Structures are given as structure tokens and as C-alpha cells.
Amino acid sequence: MTWSCDAVAVIMADAENAKALSGLLNGIAQSRYYGNLEITEELLKTELYSELPLQEFKALHDKMQGIIKSIASADMDLNQIEAFLTAQTKKQGGITAEQSVVIAKFWKNHKKKIRESLINQTRWENQLKNLKWRVDVKSQSKHSDQVNSAAAIVEMEIGTKDKQSEFLCLELNEAKLNEMLKKLNEVEESLAALTQIS
Incomplete structure (x- = not known):
């Protein structure tokens, strides 16, 4: 099979x-x-795009930035992006089929990292970075009735990406642990009720 010079030039372009x-x-x-x-x-x-006039480049840049923003804000999966890009190719002033392929490949490679970036940009408070827990049995205590009683030890690492973490350690006896679990169940039920309303 031989290629004409014009065909090779089109493929290269x-x-x-x-x-x-x-x-x-x-x-x-x-x-x-x-x-x-x-x-x-x-x-x-x-x-x-050094050869492209400034206005055409600006239009292309803004169009691509808008497409990425739409895809990222919807956190599209592969099926959704395929449907979205197909619609963009059929829209007047939209994108070409070749551009659609490049955008789909780009999103496949960058989806996870862009999603993490968007999540990090919306955080302004400390976050729970790590949680460890264990159950210990007291072998010594000032009060003899507390010896051989179980205690839950909860260690939390709290902080932001930019700051040094703080560590919080809680020791809970059985009564305090049950009280905390009860409060967490109430919070869970309240959140479930709110999500069903909206």
C-alpha cells in the first residue's frame, strides 16, 4: 500500500x-x-499555537476550559463523557470528532487527580487524616474497682495538607463508648432524614 504525499501530510497535520x-x-x-x-x-x-491568531486561540482556550470545567464539575465517568462529547460534536460551534478523542483520553488520564484537586480546594477546615483504635485492659489504677476494666483507646490525626498535624487521644470506658455510639447513631439518623427530604 502506497500513500500519496497529500494523505501523509493530512495524517501528519x-x-x-x-x-x-x-x-x-x-x-x-x-x-x-x-x-x-x-x-x-x-x-x-x-x-x-504560535501560528494561530490571538482571537482564535482565545476562543479555543476558553472552549476547552469550559469543556473541562463541565466534565470535572459533573465528575463524569467514561459513559457520561462519551455522551457529552458526542453532543458537543453535533452542536454548532462545538468540537470536532478528533478533538473529542483527545479530550476523552485527557479525562481518562486526569480524572482522579482533578477530582482530588477540586476536593482539596473546597476544604478550609481541618480533616481527619488517620484514625487508630484499640481496646486495652487496665492492669493498674488508683481505684481498685477500675483494675481489669476494658477501655477503648482512640487516636486521631487531625490537620490540613499545608499544616503540621495535631494528634488527639481519647480513652473511653464502656459507658462513655456506648454514649458516643448512641450520639453517632442519632447523627446518622438525622443525616439520613435530611437526605430523604431533599
Whole structure:
């Protein structure tokens, strides 16, 4: 099978377009979701689309950024993204089938990391980083009635990604543990009732 020069040129152009679009999508992810402030629109234009007029590049950049935002905010799975991208290819002023393939591949590779980034961006309070628990039996105590009684020891690591963690250690006897479990059940029932209402 022999290829004409025109066919080879078309294949090469398609490969270059896919590579540039992949770079653009990665650049948008870097600047918008991964916090890399060195990646700017100007840099992406210069490195990937130097031949494209500024207005056309801006339109392409904004379109791709909007598509990634829609996909990320909906946390689309592979079936949802396929349906979404198919709809985008049929929409006037939408995307091409080739762009659809590149976007789907990009999302498959970046979904988990972008989702984690979005979750971390919405946290402003401390979070529970680690929890360990065990049951100990007291062998010594100031009060003889507490010897050989069981105690639950709960160790929690609390903090944010940027700060040093704090550690909290709780010792609960059987009565306190039962009281805590009762309160947790009440919270669970309240949350279940709220989710059924909405």
C-alpha cells in the first residue's frame, strides 16, 4: 500500500493538531487545577499555537476550559463523557470528532487527580487524616474497682495538607463508648432524614 504525499501530510497535520490540543488541555489542568502559576495563556499560545491568531486561540482556550470545567464539575465517568462529547460534536460551534478523542483520553488520564484537586480546594477546615483504635485492659489504677476494666483507646490525626498535624487521644470506658455510639447513631439518623427530604 502506497500513500500519496497529500494523505501523509493530512495524517501528519492531524497528529500535530492532536498533540497541540493535548498540550493545551494539560496546560489548562496545570494552571487551573494543579496550581502551577507558571502556565499562562500566553505561554500556551506561544508554545502550542504560535501560528494561530490571538482571537482564535482565545476562543479555543476558553472552549476547552469550559469543556473541562463541565466534565470535572459533573465528575463524569467514561459513559457520561462519551455522551457529552458526542453532543458537543453535533452542536454548532462545538468540537470536532478528533478533538473529542483527545479530550476523552485527557479525562481518562486526569480524572482522579482533578477530582482530588477540586476536593482539596473546597476544604478550609481541618480533616481527619488517620484514625487508630484499640481496646486495652487496665492492669493498674488508683481505684481498685477500675483494675481489669476494658477501655477503648482512640487516636486521631487531625490537620490540613499545608499544616503540621495535631494528634488527639481519647480513652473511653464502656459507658462513655456506648454514649458516643448512641450520639453517632442519632447523627446518622438525622443525616439520613435530611437526605430523604431533599
